[in-house]
Amino acid sequence: MRPVAVVAAGKTPFGAFSGLDLRALAVEAGEKCLANARVPRERIQSFYLGNFAGPAFTGQNHLAPYISMALGLEGIPATRVEAACASSGSAFFHAWAEVAAGIYDFVMVVGVEKMTSQSTARTTEILASAGDLAGEIRAGSTFASLFAMIARRHMHEFGTKKEHLAAVAVKNHAAGALNPDAHMRKVITLEQALAGRPIADPLGLYDCSLISDGAAAVILAPLERAAEFTANPVRILGVAQASDYVALDQKADITTFPAVRRAAEKAYQMAGVGPRDIQFAELHDCFTIAEIIATEDLGFTPRGCGGPYAMAGYTSLQGERPINASGGLKSKGHPVGATGVAQICDVVQQIRGQAGERQVARHSLGLAQNLGGSGATCVVSILAEA
Amino acid sequence: MRPVAVVAAGKTPFGAFSGLDLRALAVEAGEKCLANARVPRERIQSFYLGNFAGPAFTGQNHLAPYISMALGLEGIPATRVEAACASSGSAFFHAWAEVAAGIYDFVMVVGVEKMTSQSTARTTEILASAGDLAGEIRAGSTFASLFAMIARRHMHEFGTKKEHLAAVAVKNHAAGALNPDAHMRKVITLEQALAGRPIADPLGLYDCSLISDGAAAVILAPLERAAEFTANPVRILGVAQASDYVALDQKADITTFPAVRRAAEKAYQMAGVGPRDIQFAELHDCFTIAEIIATEDLGFTPRGCGGPYAMAGYTSLQGERPINASGGLKSKGHPVGATGVAQICDVVQQIRGQAGERQVARHSLGLAQNLGGSGATCVVSILAEA
Numbered sequence: 001m002r003p004v005a006v007v008a009a010g011k012t013p014f015g016a017f018s019g020l021d022l023r024a025l026a027v028e029a030g031e032k033c034l035a036n037a038r039v040p041r042e043r044i045q046s047f048y049l050g051n052f053a054g055p056a057f058t059g060q061n062h063l064a065p066y067i068s069m070a071l072g073l074e075g076i077p078a079t080r081v082e083a084a085c086a087s088s089g090s091a092f093f094h095a096w097a098e099v100a101a102g103i104y105d106f107v108m109v110v111g112v113e114k115m116t117s118q119s120t121a122r123t124t125e126i127l128a129s130a131g132d133l134a135g136e137i138r139a140g141s142t143f144a145s146l147f148a149m150i151a152r153r154h155m156h157e158f159g160t161k162k163e164h165l166a167a168v169a170v171k172n173h174a175a176g177a178l179n180p181d182a183h184m185r186k187v188i189t190l191e192q193a194l195a196g197r198p199i200a201d202p203l204g205l206y207d208c209s210l211i212s213d214g215a216a217a218v219i220l221a222p223l224e225r226a227a228e229f230t231a232n233p234v235r236i237l238g239v240a241q242a243s244d245y246v247a248l249d250q251k252a253d254i255t256t257f258p259a260v261r262r263a264a265e266k267a268y269q270m271a272g273v274g275p276r277d278i279q280f281a282e283l284h285d286c287f288t289i290a291e292i293i294a295t296e297d298l299g300f301t302p303r304g305c306g307g308p309y310a311m312a313g314y315t316s317l318q319g320e321r322p323i324n325a326s327g328g329l330k331s332k333g334h335p336v337g338a339t340g341v342a343q344i345c346d347v348v349q350q351i352r353g354q355a356g357e358r359q360v361a362r363h364s365l366g367l368a369q370n371l372g373g374s375g376a377t378c379v380v381s382i383l384a385e386a
Numbered sequence: 387m388r389p390v391a392v393v394a395a396g397k398t399p400f401g402a403f404s405g406l407d408l409r410a411l412a413v414e415a416g417e418k419c420l421a422n423a424r425v426p427r428e429r430i431q432s433f434y435l436g437n438f439a440g441p442a443f444t445g446q447n448h449l450a451p452y453i454s455m456a457l458g459l460e461g462i463p464a465t466r467v468e469a470a471c472a473s474s475g476s477a478f479f480h481a482w483a484e485v486a487a488g489i490y491d492f493v494m495v496v497g498v499e500k501m502t503s504q505s506t507a508r509t510t511e512i513l514a515s516a517g518d519l520a521g522e523i524r525a526g527s528t529f530a531s532l533f534a535m536i537a538r539r540h541m542h543e544f545g546t547k548k549e550h551l552a553a554v555a556v557k558n559h560a561a562g563a564l565n566p567d568a569h570m571r572k573v574i575t576l577e578q579a580l581a582g583r584p585i586a587d588p589l590g591l592y593d594c595s596l597i598s599d600g601a602a603a604v605i606l607a608p609l610e611r612a613a614e615f616t617a618n619p620v621r622i623l624g625v626a627q628a629s630d631y632v633a634l635d636q637k638a639d640i641t642t643f644p645a646v647r648r649a650a651e652k653a654y655q656m657a658g659v660g661p662r663d664i665q666f667a668e669l670h671d672c673f674t675i676a677e678i679i680a681t682e683d684l685g686f687t688p689r690g691c692g693g694p695y696a697m698a699g700y701t702s703l704q705g706e707r708p709i710n711a712s713g714g715l716k717s718k719g720h721p722v723g724a725t726g727v728a729q730i731c732d733v734v735q736q737i738r739g740q741a742g743e744r745q746v747a748r749h750s751l752g753l754a755q756n757l758g759g760s761g762a763t764c765v766v767s768i769l770a771e772a
Contacts, residue, residue: 001489021520047629056441061515062470065629065645065762069636075648077627078763079476082466084448090465094480101487103387129447134407241463243433243451250455259451262461376451377464 001100003223005233005386008037009345013181014214014333022051022058022114023070025215029338030071030110033217037230041071044219045104047078048095050088050111051337056126057114067110082337084130085286086241087111089340089370089379092218093241099220111341112215123211127336130373132247144208144287146248146374148200151289154255155202157304160292162202164307166193168288169206169330171316176327178317178357183212183333207288212333216342226386232352233386237365238271239379240264246376257375260297264369267380268299275299278382279362280321280350282343284371285328294369295323298380322360325350340379343368347383387486389609391619391772394423395731399567400600400719408437408444408500409456411601415724416457416496419603423616427457430605431490433464434481436474436497437723442512443500453496468723470516471672472627473497475726475756475765478604479627485606497727498601509597513722516759518633530594530673532634532760534586537675540641541588543690546678548588550693552579554674555592555716557702562713564703564743569598569719593674598719602728612772618738619772623751624657625765626650632762643761646683650755653766654685661685664768665748666707666736668729670757671714680755681709684766708746711736726765729754733769 010032012025020028026049034041047068055061068078083090088111095107115123128137131146154160170193176182188206196205226233242262245251251258268274275298283298285291292306300321301309309315315323326332326346329339347366349355355363364385371378396418398411406414412435420427433454441447454464469476474497481493501509514523517532540546556579562568574592582591612619628648631637637644654660661684669684671677678692686707687695695701701709712718712732715725733752735741741749750771757764 053441053447055439055515056447058519059515060519061439061442061468062517062632062759062762064469065758066518066632068629069631069762075628075630075644077476077479078469078629079480079627080468082447082468083450083464090463093463094465097484097487097489101483101489103483103487129441129445131448132452133444133446241465242461243454243464244461245455246448246452258461372451373448376448376455 002102004096004099004220004236005223005226006218006236006348007221007226007230007233008033008039008219009348010036011181011216011342011345012214014183014212014335016116017213022054022060022112023067025114025213026067026110026112027070029215029217033219037219039106039219039229041073044073044106044108045076046098046107047073047076048091048109049080050091050340051080052082052084052087052113053126057118083377084372085336086340086370086372086377086379087337090241090377092341092344092381093239093379095220096236096239099222105222107220108217109341110215110217111338113335113337114213115211115335116213135247135249144200144203147287147289148203150254151202154289157255160307162194164292164311165207165288166190167311168285168291169193171310172285172324172328172330175317175325175358176331179327179332182327182331183210184331203287209286209329209334212335214333214335214338216338216345218341218344223386234348234351235384235386237384238267238382240266241379244376246373248374257293257297257378259375259378260294263378263380264298267382271382273382277365278367279365280325280360281323281367282326282346283323283369285324285330286334290371298369317358325358325360340370343370344381351383351385388488390482390485390606390622391609391612392604392622392734393607393612393615393619394419394425394605395734396422397567397602397728397731398600400569400598400721402502403599408440408498409453411500411599412453412496412498413456415601415603419605423605425492425605425615427459430459430492430494431462432484432493433459433462434477434495435466436477436726437466438468438470438473438499439512443504469763470758471722472726472756472758472763472765473723476627476763478727478730478767479625479765481606482622482625485608491608493606494603495727496601496603497724499721499723500599501597501721502599521633521635530586530589533673533675534589536640537588540675543641546693548580550678550697551593551674552576553697554671554677555579557696558671558710558714558716561703561711561744562717565713565718568713568717569596570717589673595672595715595720598721600719600721600724602724602731604727604730609772620734620737621770621772623770624653624768626652627765630762632759634760643679643683643764645761645764646680649764649766650684653768657768659768663751664753665751666711666746667709667753668712668732669709669755671710671716672720676757684755703744711744711746726756729756730767737769737771
């Protein structure tokens with residue numbers, strides 16, 4: 001396997017864009033990405049689309065050629081990958097594999113989701129299709145209630161408090177307020193976070209990520225050739241995908257995600273680094289409790305300590321290991337299928353030192369963790385200065 | 387790139403199975419496949435699911451880990467690929483690439499679709515999501531009417547007649563009647579085929595493939611190790627995926643599919659064979675006109691001659707190049723997401739000489755062609771005796 005680099009990255013802002021359909025968003029991100037490096041589109045040899053529920057949100061299926069042809073990527077294999085909220089993380093993993101194995105030299109990955117054209121009730125229903133329909137969803141669960149059960153159990157096992165959850169929200173809102181592409185640029189206090197109306201107890205409004213429109217894109221190439229195409233390539237040190245049960249009731253312990261631990265273990269091994277080496281990370285904070293558990297499953301902090309770890313400021317923009325300097329899914333927004341590649345774009349931007357007001361101090365080695373459903377898919381990627 | 391073999395294949399029958407849900411079908415095919423070779427499930431390193439519209443047909447999304455975990459394939463990357471009716475052909479292509487590039491040694495691919503639990507109107511609507519929604523579908527098109535336009539134009543350009551279309555239906559029904567796993571085992575006459583009620587003129591009932599439930603599975607491994615796991619491995623000589631516009635009105639010529647020609651050219655080149663070497667083939671006869679055009683785009687017959695080529699018997703079970711000895715999508719059935727891998731299973735069965743009453747005479751080199759939508763995705767695979 002040869003070393004692979006991200007040579008280009010581009011994103012749309014995240015938000016509610018009534019005038020832009022799914023394809024327009026994907027094309028905007030793709031064009032920005034193409035403009036970010038000297039890779040002519042004729043050289044792209046394979047195209048991946050990460051998308052969770054475009055058919056349900058927009059009616060349009062068969063989305064990969066629908067978008068690749070609109071980007072002028074004529075004739076090449078165009079493949080849509082679906083893995084719930086980890087759809088474009090998974091697409092990134094497969095694109096990396098193609099370049100690493102020498103199948104292709106230039107592969108483009110776009111992640112996209114257009115969510116805001118549906119009612120909240122319909123959106124909740126579409127998102128719930130990533131859970132176990134016959135079991136937990138028909139029994140009345142939503143993703144908020146599934147993660148509420150996870151949070152409740154984490155509280156029971158480890159003494160995690162609502163204040164810990166709120167601290168994650170406050171931190172991510174503070175960072176997102178500095179991100180011009182974030183969906184919700186709004187600083188909140190701990191009191192405001194705690195006073196959010198209940199969604200699924202113990203989770204309140206500020207514990208939940210946003211329903212957003214958006215797209216993100218990257219181009220991968222062999223590291224040895226990367227300098228031909230960009231002045232600041234970013235090396236993919238390690239990337240791994242793992243899976244687990246879709247249904248929460250099949251898991252032996254709902255306060256930890258085996259798919260995250262498996263993917264992290266492989267990615268660390270491939271990268272030749274450990275948790276202590278990771279300087280900053282973009283984690284999948286679909287709910288505040290998810291970020292807390294991710295910091296534990298990735299080995300940043302012992303099990304049960306994710307809450308105090310966030311509350312004590314270790315993961316803030318100025319902390320020893322900033323987490324979600326982009327604002328995270330919580331404040332930047334969470335267009336489901338775009339999130340995995342958007343995290344990669346955010347890590348790339350930090351490594352390049354181009355993150356503006358939210359630039360982290362130590363930024364040569366970053367990690368992105370993208371979670372599908374309540375942990376049935378996870379992709380962990382480790383990137384570094386080339 | 388190292389040579390790759392199919393070491394195991396397994397399928398469910400195709401039909402309408404009210405007692406089996408999507409996961410049950412996929413697991414049945416997967417278990418039959420695992421029983422077809424001495425590959426312990428613990429050795430499978432990557433799992434692909436080809437599925438077009440499981441979320442729309444069944445409500446369940448995030449299907450890859452949902453199925454891989456039910457098959458006991460714990461923790462490995464589980465990836466769903468969607469490419470309309472070419473979903474599992476595309477999954478097969480990506481699985482081949484992983485083994486060929488040396489990323490993994492053992493990869494399982496399952497294709498599945500559960501279609502018969504929805505009304506015909508809703509099924510038509512779901513299938514139409516593989517077309518261009520904003521353009522052709524909102525204007526009233528269905529896939530039958532899109533292929534009717536294609537047929538009409540082919541008639542205009544080349545003098546193709548309804549009798550030619552009917553000859554394809556008669557041939558495929560004759561073969562399917564010999565296939566115990568076919569959805570519709572019913573011999574029909576040319577008169578019956580021509581008398582089918584109109585669906586979208588010039589296409590009648592017998593020009594259209596079936597709406598079916600079903601699943602199919604294969605396991606891929608490096609050719610050099612294949613003999614450890616099966617007495618009759620089948621070598622993948624060439625496989626390629628290509629794409630084109632989703633909307634018919636963007637194509638310069640609707641009587642030929644550039645994605646088919648591109649994929650075929652690459653697959654032939656990789657295999658080191660040409661059209662004349664292909665002894666038999668499974669082609670994507672979603673409509674009879676699609677098989678006729680495929681025989682032309684694959685180079686079996688000159689452009690415009692696909693109709694007479696079928697009518698004269700060249701492609702019958704006893705002809706010089708049998709096409710759709712399984713019965714094809716027309717008679718075997720067309721559970722959309724299963725079709726690509728099912729074609730591979732059918733070619734494997736023929737190469738192994740295990741096709742029973744529908745065994746073709748020359749069976750050492752076969753081709754499978756899997757089409758998505760009205761030609762926006764195509765996967766061509768060439769397989770041979772190992």
